[in-house]
Amino acid sequence: MEVNYQFPQGFWWGSATSATQIEGAANEDGKAKNIWDHWYEQEPHRFFDNVGPSKTSDFYHTYKDDIQLMKEIGHNTFRISLSWSRLMPQGELNQQAVTFYNSVIDELIANDIEPFVNLFHFDMPFDLQKQGGWESREVVDKYVDYAATCFRLFGDRVTKWFTFNEPIVPVEGGYLYDFHYPNIVDAKKAVQVAYHTMIAHAKAVQAFRQFDFTQSKIGIILNLTPSYPRSNNPADLRASRIADLFFNRSFLDPAVLGEYPEELIAILKEHGQLPSTFEGDKELLKRNTIDLLGVNYYQPRRVKAKEHLPNPYAPFMPDWFFDNYEMPGRKMNKYRGWEIYEKGIYDILINLKENYGNIASFISENGMGVQDEERFIENGEIQDDYRIEFIRDHLKWVHQAIQEDCNVKGYHLWAFMDNWSWMNAYKNRYGFYSVNLKTMKRTPKKSAHWIKSVAEHNGF
Template identity: 85%
Template sequence: MTINFQFPEDFWWGSATSATQIEGAAKEDGKAKNIWDHWYEKEPNRFFDEIGPDTTSNFYHTYKEDIKLMKEIGHNTFRLSISWSRFMPYGEVNQKAADFYNHVIDELIAQDIEPFVNLFHFDMPFDLQQQGGWESREVVEKYVDYAKTCFQLFGDRVTKWFTFNEPIVPVEGGYLYDFHYPNIVDAKKATQVAYHTMIAHAKAVEAFRTYNDNGSKIGIILNLTPSYPRSNNPADLRASRIADLFFNRSFLDPAVLGEYPSELIEILNEHGLLPNTEVGDKELLRENKVDILGVNYYQPRRVKAKEYLPNPYAPFMPDMYFDSYEMPGRKMNKYRGWEIYEKGIYDILKNLKDNYGNIESFISENGMGVQNEERFLRNREIQDDYRIEFIKEHLKWVHQAIQENCNVKGYHLWAFMDNWSWMNAYKNRYGFFAVDLKTMKRTPKKSAHWIKHVAENNGF
């Protein structure tokens, strides 16, 4: 087998997931409700096929077998998240949950797979949401206690920690565009939630530094979506710059550079949307920058200058500054409605090299969701050549970035196996392994065999 794209030694091959999306056992062993459990009870119609978080891939009971399968397809790393509402329901450690996460971490290590542990993946405990969620500074302190407890209990074995996954998504979904609970449309609250999330992040990083004595690293995972302008017209360029400020730099700059972009502050100030801050916050952010950055990349954002003036009576939205641009001839994943633009992954990594100190990074999510994959079943195996092609073309650009000295250390697919995906439930399948929802049986797809060869040869 000729290797045309050779990756550095110790490159991280693996996949990513989150607690709410795979664990199941939503009401077992003392787990308290999170916002997803509550929202599903309240409005099951908002979820595809009315499938809720109690019907996920049952990892809580099958983690041993699943980790064995990860090993079989060449994983040397795996990102999981801890469920705050399972691990510390109502502020106290739940021993059964602590045992579960200890077992998972130990099993991964026993199989020579390094655990990457993320603390928060969209799953605010419902009782804390009732106390204001990320709008509340008290909830920020409760998150810091939770983070400290995780560092104490698991930090002897876990050396890669992440405070948040895609922290902008609860802001967009929960406080602007109504696709996550609490379904509020209020830009002032949105900026407060975004700001408190970054304060929670920085306080967790600060706490981590006092526990870390084994060379561990802490970071954050951001869904970076390059904003491409329709043209070089100054109006289009401004539209893309402002889209980038809102959707990328609002978290990237404070996490990596320790401060917010001045232009973003000016725009928010102009609209009376600046969050409430406390003395010492600025120093806190400046002194607690990340060691490592996870990059989730699925699609680009293409924008153009506004066609029409925004409605003066509508609530503030970032889109007041730009319109989406549907570029003719773009390549689409028609099932998800997303553009496939592989070079975007390279553009992100180059930006991190040129403007963010070439921070150590890895591709923490990338993947292709496809509906009704059983159409591609041949000889009892899903022939997901489209997924192999998708991964391969993105990896070529990651390889190119490495050739140009970008500090990128690994690639994690979303996801190891088909999992429940928030409001989309099981509409689109993403995994290397198919999951039969009736029997919970895992079956490798063609891509599972392909990635095994890639991992074993450290290239393709």
């Protein structure tokens, strides 16, 4: 096979998932409730087709077979998350969970797949949410205990650690836009939650560095969404800069540079939205920057200057400073309502090179969710050419970034197999493998064979 796009030796080919979205076994072996289990009990109608997180894709029971399938399609890396409420229900170590995660990690390694381990993926233990969740400084300290416990238990084999996945999402969903529990609309609390998340992150990095892990790296996974202005008009440029401050730089700057952007602080101060801080926080952030950045990219953000002044009686929102802009003629994933803009992935990597010290990074999620994929079955296999095209066209831009010396080390698809997606449940399918929800049977899609060839040739 002729390879036009060759990737560097040792490039990470794989996929990503999270505990709540694939494990299932939500009430088994001592796992306590997390906020998703609780919210589903309270309001099942808010989840697509009333499907909750209790069984999902049943990875808890099928992980050995699933890891074989990963190996079959050429994965050399795979990102999981650990469930805090499974590992430390009510703050005590659950030995059955330790056994499970040890087995998963060992099974991956035995199959030459390096485990990337993330500590928190939207799944706050419910008992800690009742204590305030990320609004609470005490919960921050409990998270740091949990993180240190994970490093101690699994750090002898795991060399890639991540403190959080998309930490802005619980802020947006839980405290601004009502699509995650606790469904609060309060910007001041949102800012406090975002700030405490970064303090928790920095303290976990600090705890990590107290271990003698010479070969290991710790990082964070951020959904970086470039903010493109409608035009070069100064008002549009300002709108896009402020959107970038709120949605990207609020986590990217403290994680990589160890400090918050001055302009963001000024805006929050002007509107009375600054978080409460502790003495020593600034130094903590400055001293505990990351080694490795995971980049999740699905779609761009296009913005323009406000059409109308914000309602002075409405809650403070980031949207006071910009309107979303629907660019005429944009390419769409019509199933998800998201724009497809492949060059965005390149723009992110160039930004990291130029403004963030060319930090070591990898594409930790990218993918295409499609509804009713059964429509595309031929000879028993989903012909997901649209997914192959989506991945290939994004990889071309990753390849271009590598040619320009961006320090990007891998590509993980969301997801290895179809999984439960929060309020969307199983509405949109993302996997290389389809999952039959009645039988739990895994079936490769056309994209599974394609990615196998890409991994084998380290290019396409």
